[in-house]
Amino acid sequence: MKIFLIVIDGMGDQPVPELGGKTPLEAAFKPNLDTMASHGICGLVNPFLAPGEDKATSEGAHIGLFGYQDYFLGRGPYEATGLGMKLKNGDVALRANFASVNSEMEIIDRRAGRIEKTEKLIDSLNNIKIDGVKFLIKKALGHRAVLVLRPKKGLELSANISKGDPKRVGEKPLEIKPMDETAEAAFTAKTLNAYLNKAHQILKDHIVNQKRICKGEVSANYLLTRGAGQLKSVPSFKERYGLKAACVAGGGLYRGIAEILGMKLVSVRGATARTDTNLKGKISASIKALKKYDFVFCHIKAADSLAEDGKFAEKKKFIEKIDENLFPLLGLKNVLTLITGDHNTSCVLKSHCNDPVPFLLWGGGWDKKVLFFSEKECVKGSMGRFNQEELLRKVLVLKNN
Ligand SMILES: [Zn+2]
Numbered sequence: 001m002k003i004f005l006i007v008i009d010g011m012g013d014q015p016v017p018e019l020g021g022k023t024p025l026e027a028a029f030k031p032n033l034d035t036m037a038s039h040g041i042c043g044l045v046n047p048f049l050a051p052g053e054d055k056a057t058s059e060g061a062h063i064g065l066f067g068y069q070d071y072f073l074g075r076g077p078y079e080a081t082g083l084g085m086k087l088k089n090g091d092v093a094l095r096a097n098f099a100s101v102n103s104e105m106e107i108i109d110r111r112a113g114r115i116e117k118t119e120k121l122i123d124s125l126n127n128i129k130i131d132g133v134k135f136l137i138k139k140a141l142g143h144r145a146v147l148v149l150r151p152k153k154g155l156e157l158s159a160n161i162s163k164g165d166p167k168r169v170g171e172k173p174l175e176i177k178p179m180d181e182t183a184e185a186a187f188t189a190k191t192l193n194a195y196l197n198k199a200h201q202i203l204k205d206h207i208v209n210q211k212r213i214c215k216g217e218v219s220a221n222y223l224l225t226r227g228a229g230q231l232k233s234v235p236s237f238k239e240r241y242g243l244k245a246a247c248v249a250g251g252g253l254y255r256g257i258a259e260i261l262g263m264k265l266v267s268v269r270g271a272t273a274r275t276d277t278n279l280k281g282k283i284s285a286s287i288k289a290l291k292k293y294d295f296v297f298c299h300i301k302a303a304d305s306l307a308e309d310g311k312f313a314e315k316k317k318f319i320e321k322i323d324e325n326l327f328p329l330l331g332l333k334n335v336l337t338l339i340t341g342d343h344n345t346s347c348v349l350k351s352h353c354n355d356p357v358p359f360l361l362w363g364g365g366w367d368k369k370v371l372f373f374s375e376k377e378c379v380k381g382s383m384g385r386f387n388q389e390e391l392l393r394k395v396l397v398l399k400n401n
Contacts, residue, residue: 001363001399003243003295004286004329004337007065007254008322009058010304010345012357012375016312024307024316024347025358026374030323032330036339036362037373041398042381044356045388047343056343056352058304062257064388065342066237073260074159074229075253080146082256083138087231092149092157092188095227096137097165100218101200105172110165111143112220113212118145120208121220125199133157133191140252147225149192157230158184164196165224173224192225199223236262237295241396246289248282249273249299258297273301275318279325287328290335304352307345315347329362336399337362340391344375356385364398 013023020027047056048064050072063072076093087093098118100109118139128135132155136148151157160179166172176192178185200222203209209219237245239262247258250271259265268285270278277300286298300322306315329337340359343352358378360370367382379385383394 002290002293002335003395003399004290004332004335005065005295005297006286006326006337006339007062007297007299008303008319008339008341009299009301010307010343010352011319011341012344012355013307013312013315014344014346014348014353014355016347019312019316023375024303024312025319026376028316028319028323030319030373032323032326033339033360034372035330036326036337037360037370037377039366040360040362041365041367041383042358042360042370042373042378043383044358044375044378044381044385045340045391046385047354047357048388049354056354058253058342059257061342061357061388062254065340065391066257066261067240067389067392068234068261069389071232071234073231073234075227076146076159076229077231078229078253078256078260079140079227080138080148080256081259082252082254083140083146085136085138085146085148087148088150089231089233090151090157092159092228092230094147094149094225094229095140096145096147096223096225098143098145098220099165099173099222099224100220101173101222107166107169107171107173107222107224109218110167110169110224113218115143115212115220117208118143118220121203121206124202124206125223128195128198130191130194130198131187135195143220145223147223149188156184157188158182159188159228159230160185161189161192161228163226163228165226173222176225196223196225231260234260234262238262241295241392243294244292245295245297246293247297247299248286248289249297249301250277250282251299251301254299254301263297264293275302275306275314275321277302279322283325283328287332290332303341304345307347308350310347310350312347332363336364336395338391338395357388359391361395361398364395
């Protein structure tokens, strides 16, 4: 039997007053999800919190879902890999934002006016070497970028360093500090501070910024960093579970996680990670991939983004749109389908939350406990409630029975 995992990012939610106290999942018309839940097996999982996290993140929760909690690398390496950077073991990767600071070095805009065209700025910051460390930088969406520190042979770095982004306008960028006593962390922090200062010197006089200032726009003159992580060797999905795995996802982070776990990336035209994503194409590409692979992971992003913006009506509508495209699953043979979220995202709080995440299993039995698919109804499911990092192992037991 094959396994088909569909992650609807941030699917679960909290009661929304405007939806009559229902969550978007409860309020949505979703006959296919309800059929699979009421004729399948359900339960709830506690989202995995990675070391240092007090709120569930997408990267942590996916690592939990895949049962790789002992190999959590931090966000940077997943983002960098998702952007197509080929990291080497020992590289430290971070997320970076172009930001704007004034002459007093106070942040006046954390996103540099949401600058889009950063290509020339990035060119001027790439391949700089400081004390045996090469700095590689790549453009991400909008004002974002990914920064990679590659040590020369024999040199060791550490990702146990603090962030540079104080997350508040009017404050100065934070100095990067080592978070432990090791020489590697001290060296990495010192070298990164030197690079960030150098980058500021290059950016503040850059022609792109001179032109922006002439047009009355803010200067993209500083890089704020966060999410440091170090690539190390990770056992592949095949090595860990004996399963040949593939991934269908539009979002870079999810593609990056999948690639680091050794999954084959399947490209789908129009897979955007937004509400306009090609759901039909993603589901049919996943079903096709199930012929060749033992495990297919399909990621659908926009439910989370809508909830983070408080758009409960749009989230409900998007869940309905997903449901319409799940009809082909009802007829799948020899496939155990697992549908869940990574974490819940609350439209009311406009943020992720640590509430238990509902899941349904279709094609592996019928527990006759649940009438429809929702956060509350899944409490009745026969699998009960447990930690997210145990889910895949439990599904594998079911698959082999
Ligand atoms: Zn997520």
